[in-house]
Amino acid sequence: MDILLSTAIKAAIEAGAEIMKIYNKNFDVELKSDFSPLTVAYKNANTIIENFLKKTNLPIISEESKQVEYAERKNWETCWIVDPLDGTKEFIKRNGEFTVNIALIKKNKPILGVIYVPDNKTLYYGNITTNKAYKIVLKEHNSSDIIIPNSNDEIIPIKTMIDHLKVIGSRTHKSVETDELITNLRKKGKKIEVVSKGSSMKFCLVVEGKANIYPRFAPTMEWDTAAGHAICNAVGLKVMQVPNNGEELKYNKENLLNPYFIVNQKLMDHNNKQEYSINRQNRKKANKHHSFLIWFTGLSGSGKSTIANLLEKRLFEQQINTYTLDGDNLRRGLNKDLIFSKEDRNENLRRTAEVAKLFVDAGIVVIAAFISPYIKTREEIKYIIGSEDYIEVFVNTPLEICE
Numbered sequence: 001m002d003i004l005l006s007t008a009i010k011a012a013i014e015a016g017a018e019i020m021k022i023y024n025k026n027f028d029v030e031l032k033s034d035f036s037p038l039t040v041a042y043k044n045a046n047t048i049i050e051n052f053l054k055k056t057n058l059p060i061i062s063e064e065s066k067q068v069e070y071a072e073r074k075n076w077e078t079c080w081i082v083d084p085l086d087g088t089k090e091f092i093k094r095n096g097e098f099t100v101n102i103a104l105i106k107k108n109k110p111i112l113g114v115i116y117v118p119d120n121k122t123l124y125y126g127n128i129t130t131n132k133a134y135k136i137v138l139k140e141h142n143s144s145d146i147i148i149p150n151s152n153d154e155i156i157p158i159k160t161m162i163d164h165l166k167v168i169g170s171r172t173h174k175s176v177e178t179d180e181l182i183t184n185l186r187k188k189g190k191k192i193e194v195v196s197k198g199s200s201m202k203f204c205l206v207v208e209g210k211a212n213i214y215p216r217f218a219p220t221m222e223w224d225t226a227a228g229h230a231i232c233n234a235v236g237l238k239v240m241q242v243p244n245n246g247e248e249l250k251y252n253k254e255n256l257l258n259p260y261f262i263v264n265q266k267l268m269d270h271n272n273k274q275e276y277s278i279n280r281q282n283r284k285k286a287n288k289h290h291s292f293l294i295w296f297t298g299l300s301g302s303g304k305s306t307i308a309n310l311l312e313k314r315l316f317e318q319q320i321n322t323y324t325l326d327g328d329n330l331r332r333g334l335n336k337d338l339i340f341s342k343e344d345r346n347e348n349l350r351r352t353a354e355v356a357k358l359f360v361d362a363g364i365v366v367i368a369a370f371i372s373p374y375i376k377t378r379e380e381i382k383y384i385i386g387s388e389d390y391i392e393v394f395v396n397t398p399l400e401i402c403e
């Protein structure tokens with residue numbers, strides 16, 4: 001694991017352990033003094049985190065520490081941004097909704113993010129270089145088991161029904177603007193459920209797909225959002241500024257106050273579906289058969305295309321309307337702007353799935369053969385098509401034979 005990421009994870013867990021020692025002692029009210037449980041938890045957590053992060057020789061912006069003048073910090077290409085205890089109101093209310101937040105910023109963008117929820121020992125982290133985010137529920141506040149990411153812990157967001165959205169907002173800092181946004185979404189005919197949570201846990205719930213949109217039309221500081229923002233970006237979610245100027249939140253600004261923002265705004269902009277008189281059911285009746293997608297996956301040289309070709313011939317002989325989507329052929333036209341980078345390969349598959357969906361709607365049995373090794377991508381394809389119309393076939397030819 002990246003040494004910067006593992007350092008941030010260790011720091012967050014150790015800080016969380018310290019916070020819980022104080023949280024678990026009896027206290028009723030916040031005493032606004034340097035010795036209140038909140039202040040002590042906050043300061044101790046900050047010291048622990050700073051001691052870890054100092055080893056990286058990168059500068060730190062932390063809510064708790066004295067801020068370095070902008071004239072100096074604007075020259076920092078890379079820095080840490082830390083909120084040692086986010087959700088202070090929730091800590092006082094004793095509802096467990098508080099977090100430790102550590103983010104690594106490069107050129108004003110968050111590239112790594114770690115959020116630890118010490119009350120339920122849940123760790124979230126994301127890395128935009130690998131485009132992966134993980135959620136791990138620990139048994140103890142102990143980081144020694146987390147050195148190698150386990151694919152079972154990778155966050156694969158639950159998919160969203162665009163007409164039924166869960167909007168998540170602050171438990172404590174509500175705003176009229178957020179209420180207006182919810183009213184407008186309801187006017188668009190969407191079913192909206194409103195969920196409240198304290199702290200950066202809101203980002204985590206959106207990343208998991210347990211909430212869908214997080215509109216923040218109330219003040220926050222850079223340390224409240226940087227780690228959550230990185231984890232969102234790692235799963236492809238954007239944290240857009242409002243008013244929307246097409247840009248995401250930026251970090252290490254002169255003023256560390258964030259503008260308002262929305263996580264996952266694209267869901268709000270989704271167009272309503274236009275209905276036509278002739279639909280899939282009519283086509284199914286006329287064709288006398290169902291339509292669906294058969295997706296062959298397997299290694300290069302495993303025989304996917306050969307089997308797909310034979311299958312199509314057989315179906316065609318039985319007067320079934322078929323079409324084979326071929327990666328090379330699509331790259332000659334629709335996908336000719338795409339290269340073979342990881343992003344473009346995913347985009348290639350996404351577009352293929354969208355085209356397949358149109359063909360399925362047109363009443364055709366679609367056959368596709370793509371290597372598609374990542375379960376995450378195949379889940380995406382299944383989601384686009386709809387699980388009831390998706391048949392996955394793994395051509396399990398051993399590597400030696402493929403070669």
Ligand SMILES: Nc1ncnc2c1ncn2[C@@H]1O[C@H](COP(=O)(O)O)[C@@H](OP(=O)(O)O)[C@H]1O
Pocket residue numbers: 083085086087088089169170171172173197198199200219220221224257
């Ligand atoms: N008036 C204000 N100005 C700047 N930030 C504010 C603010 N009111 C609340 N916040 C930020 O909102 C955070 C709480 O978010 P939420 O309401 O989503 O739980 C606070 O974090 P702390 O709890 O760490 O102070 C604080 O930084």
Ligand SMILES: [Mg+2]
Pocket residue numbers: 083085086087223224
């Ligand atoms: Mg905070």
